[in-house]
Amino acid sequence: MALRAVIVLLMLSPCFGCATVKPWDRGMLAKPKMAVGSDPLASQLEQHVYQYREGAVGGYGSVGGGCGCN
Amino acid sequence: MARRDRTVAIGLPVAALTAFAACFLASAVASAQDQPLVAVDARTSLYEDTDATTISTTIVAAQASPIEEVTVSGHYLADIITTASVDVVSAATRGWEETRHEAAAGAAFQDGTVGVSGGYVYSVENDWSSHTVSLAGSRDFVEHTLTFGLNGSFTANAVGRRDDPTFDESLYQGSGGLDAAFVLTKRDLLAASYTLIVLTGYQSSPYRFVYFQDPNLPEYQLSAPEVVPNLRVRHALGVRYNHHMFRDTALRLHLRGYLDDWGILSGTTGAELVVGFGVLETGVFVRGYVQKAASFYQDGYDARYVNMTADRELSSFIDAFGGARVAVHSGALSVFEDLRAELKATGFAFKFFDFERLPSRQGIVAELAVGASL
Numbered sequence: 268m269a270l271r272a273v274i275v276l277l278m279l280s281p282c283f284g285c286a287t288v289k290p291w292d293r294g295m296l297a298k299p300k301m302a303v304g305s306d307p308l309a310s311q312l313e314q315h316v317y318q319y320r321e322g323a324v325g326g327y328g329s330v331g332g333g334c335g336c337n
Numbered sequence: 338m339a340r341r342d343r344t345v346a347i348g349l350p351v352a353a354l355t356a357f358a359a360c361f362l363a364s365a366v367a368s369a370q371d372q373p374l375v376a377v378d379a380r381t382s383l384y385e386d387t388d389a390t391t392i393s394t395t396i397v398a399a400q401a402s403p404i405e406e407v408t409v410s411g412h413y414l415a416d417i418i419t420t421a422s423v424d425v426v427s428a429a430t431r432g433w434e435e436t437r438h439e440a441a442a443g444a445a446f447q448d449g450t451v452g453v454s455g456g457y458v459y460s461v462e463n464d465w466s467s468h469t470v471s472l473a474g475s476r477d478f479v480e481h482t483l484t485f486g487l488n489g490s491f492t493a494n495a496v497g498r499r500d501d502p503t504f505d506e507s508l509y510q511g512s513g514g515l516d517a518a519f520v521l522t523k524r525d526l527l528a529a530s531y532t533l534i535v536l537t538g539y540q541s542s543p544y545r546f547v548y549f550q551d552p553n554l555p556e557y558q559l560s561a562p563e564v565v566p567n568l569r570v571r572h573a574l575g576v577r578y579n580h581h582m583f584r585d586t587a588l589r590l591h592l593r594g595y596l597d598d599w600g601i602l603s604g605t606t607g608a609e610l611v612v613g614f615g616v617l618e619t620g621v622f623v624r625g626y627v628q629k630a631a632s633f634y635q636d637g638y639d640a641r642y643v644n645m646t647a648d649r650e651l652s653s654f655i656d657a658f659g660g661a662r663v664a665v666h667s668g669a670l671s672v673f674e675d676l677r678a679e680l681k682a683t684g685f686a687f688k689f690f691d692f693e694r695l696p697s698r699q700g701i702v703a704e705l706a707v708g709a710s711l
Binding site: 288289293296301311316319322327328 | 378384412520526528571589618704
């Protein structure tokens with residue numbers, strides 16, 4: 268239980284030390300090149316190359332937002 | 338039921354589903370006349386390596402938003418593989434060529450705070466077919482500063498063997514993921530993802546043979562079909578960090594750790610610098626990977642073991658990828674909201690530490706993409 272609490276706190280820790288970025292301050296974050304997983308087609312072909320040649324897979328998730336601008 | 342018959346049997350509902358998806362997409366496009374939210378993209382790549390393998394992959398994808406919150410999408414992908422790799426040669430067969438077809442359809446809802454999506458993928462080749470269903474959901478918190486997501490998928494695979502209608506195996510895969518994305522500052526984004534994958538069923542290659550020695554017959558080198566465990570539990574944890582540097586320039590970094598109950602432990606890291614010059618966008622990228630072998634992997638076995646593999650992807654190795662890309666976006670032009678094209682070139686090298694038949698492998702991947710939004 269304590270371990271879970273620590274993990275949750277670690278995951279949330281980036282939000283504690285900084286103020287919420289207001290919508291009007293998100294211009295740079297809204298650019299396509301700043302999006303996480305900005306080109307799904309390119310990512311799909313790229314991961315296709317790796318997953319058949321390496322023993323690892325996963326870890327790149329499906330959340331594409333995070334900036335409230337998608 | 339023989340595998341070939343089963344493939345035909347599952348092909349019919351897939352064709353019906355694909356037709357349904359096409360009709361759904363067409364009606365969505367028709368009803369979206371007031372909203373310029375239709376996009377069609379195509380991307381083709383050519384892979385070639387020093388292990389006598391060439392792969393041509395082409396994907397065509399379309400998506401439409403009949404209403405602001407809903408997107409429907411679909412794609413078709415074809416992989417044409419020509420190979421005479423050491424795997425093929427050591428199985429005492431000639432080189433071969435085969436084509437894999439993949440069709441997918443999906444729908445997503447996003448209201449600005451909550452996102453839900455679902456999809457279906459069907460893939461078929463001469464000795465393999467699979468069905469995958471997936472679901473994902475996400476929600477933004479704290480004025481869109483945090484996004485948490487959950488996703489899951491299930492895949493049923495039917496595994497066959499070329500020219501052997503009696504060979505009929507199954508492989509099932511379930512996966513689940515947790516995602517979190519954070520807005521750190523007005524220039525910085527951080528995303529973390531954990532993926533759990535459980536596979537059960539036939540996971541060997543039906544064409545791969547393993548060489549071993551029998552202590553009672555030391556003068557002979559014997560061979561047997563590869564055998565790996567039926568169960569595999571895989572864990573991956575990845576972190577991505579994007580930083581807006583200056584003007585139209587972004588630095589994108591990623592780091593991933595992976596382990597599974599076959600004993601594989603690996604790390605991946607990479608970086609991409611993306612620079613915009615008006616309608617042009619350029620990027621340079623590097624990626625590195627290091628892997629420790631599966632616990633039962635050996636390049637040669639001194640006796641017959643329960644699990645034996647000759648799969649170099651389960652051995653210890655390192656690899657590095659690097660390349661560059663250039664893309665152009667027209668912006669609004671005539672009836673188009675955007676026209677785009679991209680060229681990308683990647684070079685790579687592998688160094689295998691315990692695979693005598695192929696100590697290293699180098700290659701290139703060239704890609705061309707075009708797309709349009711209405």
